[in-house]
Amino acid sequence: MLQQHLSKLCLVGVLLIPTLLPAQDATNTRSRSMDEMWGERVVKLRAENANRGQLFDEGNYAMFIHWGLYSQLANKVDGKTYYGIGEWIMNKNMAGIPKDRYKELAGTFNPIDFDADEIAGIAKDAGMKYIVITAKHHDGFAMYHSKACDFNIVDATPWNKDPMKELARACRDAGLGFGFYYSHNQDWTFPGGGGGPGKDENGNRATFDDYFKKKCLPQVREITTEYGPIEIVWFDTPGKMPKEYVEQLVEVVHENQPHAMVSGRAGHGLGDYQTLGDMEVPRHNIDGMWESVDTTNDSWAYAWYDEYWKSPREILKRLLACVGRGGTYMLNVGPRGDGTIPERAVKTLRMSGEWIRRYPQVVYAADASPWQHALPWGDVTGRDNTLYLCVFDWPASGKLHLPNLKTEIKSASLLHGPKSDAIESSKQGDHAVFTLPPRAPEKLVSVIEVKLAGAPVVDPTWAIDPSVETMLLAEFADVSNAKKEEKRWMEKFGEWKGVVHAFDWDTDGKASWTLDVLQPGDYNVELTYSGEGRLVWEVSVEGGETIRNQQNSSHNYQLFPIGWINFPSAGRYTIDVRCLEGELETASLKSIHFAPAY
Incomplete structure (x- = not known):
């Protein structure tokens, strides 16, 4: 898999392939420590020893860290809590903190409990292979000692330390890769930056070129020359940034860090791999090198109220979904303002990491599922x-x-x-x-x-499982006289949700699935949909039984019963779903569900 991907990047070299324990050695290893056994099953690579992209492609699992001035606010300003992603707290869409007032926060930022070795240890215990941390987010504050701008953690805070030096060293000591997030287009505090002030301190008009030459390009040179080997430079939100600027940044990264990857969000197709949307875990296999970026709760940066943590089971489900679809999973934590990671996040990461220690071959250097999608169980x-x-x-x-x-x-x-x-x-x-x-x-x-x-060799046709519930997404349906496309929305500010839905139904519109029935009999059928008012849905087997029901709808995709349907024999069938009556223009179908009736 890695050789196929890297050939697209015009790379050559001998690959280090993880070695699995031979079956006959299992008895001999039972008395060994788990660390020793894990070390034998998967080669531990440092970034400087890995080929370009190897930790990304074979590790399949990484830690993202969002940490900055915003972390000490924790989504509370002047006693008011703002619900949403904390790193945007300064923005007008959240608290709308003026630039000068926001910059004053640096005078009180004193993360005395930051422990780089502890953070690297948490990532390692979780089974992650590298760490990517925010060097500069959209607020413009550098979390390292930047010479290009004094709005940085060393020159502007009482702490007066460079945590990136410590974390880069801790990652090397732990055998982990290390990388930087850098917001290359948006900068809300530097004149000329995307979303930033239009004039400099002298009242002169500032352009994006001013920001790029005085701050952005020099800072990218800094992070790629002063912190040792880097696995990734993770650019973000390119917006309308002209291509020639992105080309210069990518050239600097590849010149200074020949083994480093550039994220797909650099813009203009100049990244080395594809990055999916925030919190997006795909349902079907995706070709090429790609990653999904997700977070342990709802916010990326620390928010005081956000205790909606992903359980160890949910983390593994999303990780294995990404590996099974052919990609990499990067899971974020948001340290508090004092530099500590919330205890519940640490616990759930370590619990899921214990499972990965027992089954490393399932995650690392693993191939995508030949079924090209999840299975019911x-x-x-x-x-x-x-x-x-x-x-x-x-x-x-x-x-x-x-x-x-x-x-x-x-x-x-x-x-x-x-x-x-x-x-x-x-x-x-x-x-x-x-x-x-x-x-x-x-x-x-x-x-x-x-x-x-x-x-x-697999036929990826969906099958109805005779033992557990089977959910068929509208994403996998053929739609006629209706539309099918992705819809994304925010629950809270920056908390993205999404669905591929069938909608805009004509009276003869339908969504159809071809599927295999492994065991004949009666199956209970339900639909997940949203809409307004009472809707009438029909489910039919081509050449077979038809069922119909009316149910009240909701705005947020609830599960509604339709009835029982019979498959008289095992074999391949086509199932059609239609919305027949009610406010058809509001009807949005997410999925159909089958469960054995007996």
Whole structure:
């Protein structure tokens, strides 16, 4: 996988491939410490020892850190709490803090509890392979000792230290890669910067060129020359920044840090990889090198009220979804103003990291799922001729169904960290069935290792699972006489949500899915949709049964029952969904759900 991606970047070199423990060594390793075992299973790379992009592509998991002056405000200004992403607190869309008043905050910024070794240790315990931290966000404050502007953490604060020096060193000591976030277009406090003042201190008109030459370009030179080997320079929000400026920045990064990657948000297609939207975890496989950026709660920077933490199970679900779709997952933490990471974030990261320690082969240097999407009970990653079935929803029936696998199965084992137990598998046509014990061996995610006779050959057609609920997203439907597209919105300021929905229905509009039914019988059908008033929906099997129901709608995609539908035999079917009555112009379909009726 890495060789294919790096060939697109015109790179050459010998790749360091993670080495898995041979099965016969499992007994001998049980007495070893987990750190020793983990070290054998996955090669630990420092940034200076890795080929360009190797930690990104093989590590698959990283820590993002948003930390700055805004962190000490914690979303509260003059006693009022502003709900949303904390790093935008200065902006007019949130508290609207004037530039001069905001700059005064630096005089009280004193993060005496910042501990670079502790932060690197948290990332390592979480199973992350590198750290990317905000060198300068949109507020213009440099979190390192910049010579290009005195609005920085050394010259403008009583703390008078450069935390980036310490963190870069701590990452090297821990065997982690290190990188910088840099807001290259927006700068709300420097004259000429995007969203910044239009005049300098002398009242003269300031242009973007002034900002770029006096601050942006010099600072990018600083962060790429003064902190050792860098894994990534993560530019953000290019806006309407002219291409020639971005080209200069990318040239500086590649000249000073030949092994460093440039994020896709540099703009104008000049990044080395694609970055998805904030908090976006894809539902289908994506080609090429890409990353999803997410956060442990709702805000990127620390917000005092935000205690909506992702559980260890949710972190693993989103991580494995990204790896299973062929990408990398970078998960953010927002330290407090004093430099400490909230305890609940640390706990959930370490708990999910303990699982990764037991199953590193599932995450690191893993291939995307040949099914190209999640399966009803979980997700799949793999490597070469081996599949790793990551089971989130353990089937009560004791039977786990793997549809449309055409390659011969050589063996199947239920993994318990370094130990494994052989389990029975059989094929019903192209569909594999595994016989499982009544209880899941893992509290978070259980793993079944499936060894194949060759590379996996799969028909990615969706299948209705006879044991657990199956959700088919509108994203995977063929839509006629209606529209299908992505819709994104903010719940709170900067907290992005999104859905690919079917909408704008004509009276004969429909969304259709081709699917396989593995076991005949009655299935309960529900729809997730939004709209206004009472809507009438119809679900039909082409050449078979039709059901219809009226339900009141909601604005926020709730699940509504439609009824039972029968599939008389196993096989391939086409399912159609129509919105027939009510305020059709408001009807927005997200998904259809099937669950065994008995």
